[in-house]
Amino acid sequence: MQAIVMTGTGGPEVLVAQEVPKPQPAAGEVLIRAEAIPVLYPETMLRSGSVPMPAPPPVVFGFQAAGEVVAVGDGVEPALLGRRVTAETDGTGGYAEFVRARTTTLTPIPDGVATADAAAAVMSGSVALTLLDAAALTGTETVLVEVGATGVGSYLVQLAREFGAARVIATAGNPAKIARARELGADQVIDHSSPRWPEELRDNLTDTVDIVFDSFGGDSATTLLDTMTPGSGRMLGYGWLSGAPAQVTAGDLIARGLTFLGCAGPAWLERVGQARSAILSRLPALIPPVETILRLDQAAEAHELLESRIPLGKVILSPDAFAR
Numbered sequence: 001m002q003a004i005v006m007t008g009t010g011g012p013e014v015l016v017a018q019e020v021p022k023p024q025p026a027a028g029e030v031l032i033r034a035e036a037i038p039v040l041y042p043e044t045m046l047r048s049g050s051v052p053m054p055a056p057p058p059v060v061f062g063f064q065a066a067g068e069v070v071a072v073g074d075g076v077e078p079a080l081l082g083r084r085v086t087a088e089t090d091g092t093g094g095y096a097e098f099v100r101a102r103t104t105t106l107t108p109i110p111d112g113v114a115t116a117d118a119a120a121a122v123m124s125g126s127v128a129l130t131l132l133d134a135a136a137l138t139g140t141e142t143v144l145v146e147v148g149a150t151g152v153g154s155y156l157v158q159l160a161r162e163f164g165a166a167r168v169i170a171t172a173g174n175p176a177k178i179a180r181a182r183e184l185g186a187d188q189v190i191d192h193s194s195p196r197w198p199e200e201l202r203d204n205l206t207d208t209v210d211i212v213f214d215s216f217g218g219d220s221a222t223t224l225l226d227t228m229t230p231g232s233g234r235m236l237g238y239g240w241l242s243g244a245p246a247q248v249t250a251g252d253l254i255a256r257g258l259t260f261l262g263c264a265g266p267a268w269l270e271r272v273g274q275a276r277s278a279i280l281s282r283l284p285a286l287i288p289p290v291e292t293i294l295r296l297d298q299a300a301e302a303h304e305l306l307e308s309r310i311p312l313g314k315v316i317l318s319p320d321a322f323a324r
Contacts, residue, residue: 062094
């Protein structure tokens with residue numbers, strides 16, 4: 001079968017299309033004929049070497065895939081055969097025509113939801129649902145969504161009012177993304193391309209921010225504390241786009257009466273996994289998540305596109321091109 005092998009760490013050119021043996025499902029696993037493979041921003045960090053890979057190269061790359069179950073291992077219900085599912089891997093094997101995955105990572109794709117849309121939404125959308133549940137909104141809060149035009153942020157903006165937000169402020173990094181954040185439902189959008197954007201937010205607020213969904217981390221998280229509602233403000237830290245976690249200390253929080261919730265670790269990921277079905281059921285009502293579909297052998301190009309920060313929607317790889 002055709003697959004994308006990460007031949008080493010480095011630029012997108014280390015992702016090379018090669019012929020590799022077709023995997024076979026072990027006990028508790030299925031084999032999926034992949035139809036749509038989402039390209040994830042964290043994968044670019046693994047490929048570049050800034051984050052360690054779960055297995056050393058050369059190795060078939062990729063964390064997720066969606067498609068039809070075509071074989072099952074021992075102990076797996078045969079009824080899964082023919083089902084469309086999304087699946088997660090251990091970090092290897094996802095960029096391929098056939099993908100082996102544990103049954104515990106599978107999420108059935110509802111009728112009426114395109115396989116590519118399911119692949120595009122399942123990760124970011126399930127994280128967003130879990131964040132909104134953890135935020136415990138009551139219907140009166142102003143929320144700030146960092147990077148509100150793409151990825152997890154785009155789902156937070158779309159779903160925040162359903163979960164009780166009264167006002168949604170988003171950040172975005174260029175005119176097209178600012179327009180997209182407004183299209184998704186943000187009441188106000190701040191341009192985070194300015195290094196002083198937290199101060200600009202503070203200067204333009206008519207009231208305080210009750211909830212911050214922090215995907216940047218770093219020093220900006222500390223600056224935002226002075227925009228938050230004393231005594232009840234909550235910051236949910238779930239990303240390190242700045243390259244470092246939020247530089248917030250207990251002293252920073254105690255002095256202001258604020259709460260910081262770290263959204264990571266095994267217990268958090270278990271909650272995210274439990275939200276996968278819920279986000280797929282919501283897809284028909286949300287803005288379509290897929291922007292670009294490329295052939296599987298264009299994985300390097302897909303990584304270049306992602307690192308350009310240009311796409312508004314998800315970039316998907318399609319193995320079907322190999323059959324033509």
